[in-house]
Amino acid sequence: MNQPRRDAAAQLQDLIGFVQAAPSPFHAAEEVARRLVAAGARRVDGTRPLPAEPGGYVLVRDGAVAAWVLPDAAGAGRPPALRIIGAHTDSPGFTLKPDPQDESAGYARARVEVYGGALLNSWLDREVEFAGRVADRRGGVHLVRTGPVARIPQLAIHLHREIGQEGLRLDRQRHTPPLLGIGGDLRGHLAAAAGIDRGDLAGWELITADTQPPRTFGLAGEFLASGRLDNLLSVHAALIALEDLLAAGGQPADRAGEAFIPLFIANDHEEVGSATATGAAGPMLAELADRILAAAGVAGPDRHLALARSTCISADGAHGVHPNYPEEHEPGHRPMLNAGPVLKVNANRRYATDAVGQALWARLVDAAREATGAEIAEQAFVSANHKPCGSTIGPLTATRLGIRVVDVGAPMLSMHSARELTGARDPWLLTAVLAAWWAGR
Ligand SMILES: [Zn+2]
Known part of the structure; x- marks a missing residue:
């Protein structure tokens, strides 16, 4: 159409x-x-x-x-x-690093790198997916999107009283790894999304994307958020x-x-x-x-x-x-x-x-x-x-x-x-x- x-x-x-x-x-x-x-x-x-x-x-x-x-x-x-x-x-967003997963305090997290001039705070408390392409060991290339698998949770204000005076300060390494699960296997998830065996994963270029759909808003619906x-x-x-x-x-x-x-x-x-x-x-x-x-x-x-x-x-x-x-x-x-x-x-x-x-x-x-x-x-x-x-x-x-x-x-x-x-x-x-x-x- x-x-x-x-x-x-x-x-x-x-x-x-x-x-x-x-x-x-x-x-x-x-x-x-x-x-x-x-x-x-x-x-x-x-x-x-x-x-x-x-x-x-x-x-x-x-x-x-x-x-x-x-x-x-x-x-x-x-x-x-x-x-x-x-x-x-x-x-702008966050791309997935080659060794894509770590563990902290019992949670599985994604290892990510900042792509471009992202407003880091805007990525907090959003359910995001990873999207892009995955290459397999035979040279095949697969378009991949994971669906909502990750979120960067903001620290509760009760544990962060100084935010009122100082504003939000995010350390790009310490504070941005998205939460993935309690255990779990991101590589396996990527391989499944690509339709290949886990052992065939050779590389990827994957970036975060917000999973919330765009929508219009405003008193007369005059704005688009996306x-x-x-x-x-x-x-x-x-x-x-x-x-x-x-x-x-x-x-x-x-x-x-x-x-x-x-x-x-x-x-x-x-x-x-x-x-x-x-x-x-x-x-x-x-x-x-x-x-x-x-x-x-x-x-x-x-x-x-x-x-x-x-x-x-x-x-x-x-x-x-x-x-x-x-x-x-x-x-x-x-x-x-x-x-x-x-x-x-x-x-x-x-x-x-x-x-x-x-x-x-x-x-x-x-x-x-x-x-x-x-x-x-x-x-x-x-x-x-x-x-x-x-x-x-x-x-x-x-x-x-x-x-x-x-x-x-x-x-x-x-x-x-x-x-x-x-x-x-x-x-x-x-x-x-x-x-x-x-x-x-
Ligand atoms: Zn531009």
Whole structure:
């Protein structure tokens, strides 16, 4: 039922299903591929030459996924530009160490390591699962999710009176091992979840995921609470835009009638700096761009002509203004939830947005207003001068490919919490603007 989602409520429900189907980057990549294949794309193997026939394609590499639509070569004018939307599949949490279990005071505990900039307190007192992939000794790889097996229990206030004065201080080694059971065998549980013998377990990349389903709340149901909104919200928004494009069929062409290549990439490892084979600092996108252009018949110097006209929209979570900490925000730039997606600007290019990119974004917001009839504010985020700025795959993509990148994202609160918060309309508004880009506006 991958019909175009035409209203905010329907898309929100779809996002809730997507987040639940994607407890890890590996699951997210597979779910994107599954849905795009259902929408008519062909899944291709990155170790083989890419097909040259027009149509939609999707490729999974570990925890990253890429998808594109190859235009009909007949009638092509100049080498087609790439219209890229970039996002990331990973979120902060705790990963499982190689020797995954210890014992303390009669309880079995998991040995975990902090992944990315997790808000550690947000993981307390939640029933979590481990999700990701397990490799067996024959080289087989298995997607695994354990279901609720673990929890980091907070210390009772009666045993921790100083918390009132000092606040909560968590030692990342001592205080974060999740409780697993009274006895029990996590390895055996993982092997069973993977459908292999315990002795065949060779390795894993497993991360914690909250098992509480996402839900809407607020007096008018105007908020969404969910894990992994940074950055599955953006992955999902691009997925919907691509599903709609595939459903519409036809040739992606810009306002001048020139064909372009819509290309979606969701990298892994953004939360730990992106310096990996599937991260945005690696060669994945640049190589794929080369191979896709070659499949489209663009080679040699023409490749540079295509790239010179190419642009990437980097979609990642943006900070909405926090009602309890408004002073932490730049006073003139306080993005509101449910008002519209946020353009991200930084003088030191932690965000890649430039003036021309801002104009492109303004044009796309206009087109999205026209297409949806919705009010969509143009909001910008820039850090207050006493705050450091986060970053995205945007500057890395701009640096690796030498193309213009525009950093944008849906506004949210509680970023990097186990359960983040966005506006109920925000996923739909972001999608509307991204869809305008691939619709040729
Ligand atoms: Zn992010």
